Amino acid sequence: MSPRRKKPAPVPLTGDSPTTAPLGNDPILRSVSRAAFALVLLFAFLLLWRGHNAPGGGFIAGLMTVGALILHRMATGTSALHVDPLRLVPWGLALAFLTGLVPYLLGRPFLKSAYGYLTTPLTGEFEWASALLFDFGVYLVVVGGSLAIAYALIDVDPQERVEGDE
Template identity: 70%
Template structure:
């Protein structure tokens, strides 16, 4: 055999797969137990998230912890199933959360009260009985959207990193 990199049969060795063809541990999920358990865990974590968000303005919890718990549940879903549960990029909810949080704080200020001053009242329904509502919940929802969107964006960017890829400046 003369020159070049030819194999035994005279063929060139297969080229390395491109980035799209490289196997990824998070997209080649083959563990059915993880997928089944993650469904139940996802549902339970999201219920806990709703409770933390709902009770957060009166008790420990709130938008920050609920946003982190949502991000963890969605990361678990992606690891277990190899795909994102959202149909949109998570960073798109951050501006909505910023607008909601800012507006919730601005409205009392425009009405002559302190910035972020919360208002509350009681509502009674046949289904739930009497419960308290508070404008702080809207602020918490804004924080929830900011934290969940940014945490998911950071995590998904880190998940998509392939440390074997080289850039032009690597030697």
């Protein structure tokens, strides 16, 4: 029998640890946040997927994802996102811009969406649209920008003194 390996602990962000997280020692929050995190992300991806045909889209899906990621950070003291959130912003801007540029280069109006239908045995018939790529670019910009702002506010130390404080 091989010995069981321990799962490595998540790496805390700049000085944070589960014991210094605002609510990191609350067992109820930690257990409930796992299920809430998964459900909110699932709903966010549904809004992203259906956003070009129904209410939703990249913006609201991004905000819901940010809410789930902040809940995770509050409950555990660590980030579930393993990259700097600001790195997502240029990728999202590039994707949204290229989604509009391609139709323009093909002689159509800027941001003109193409669409069609696919049928698979698993999902049946569903519509695809190039607007989903634009929505995904918006999603990346919203997640990256909002998380960068939220993390900057979370990392503020209210006891820190700056020049000019008396």
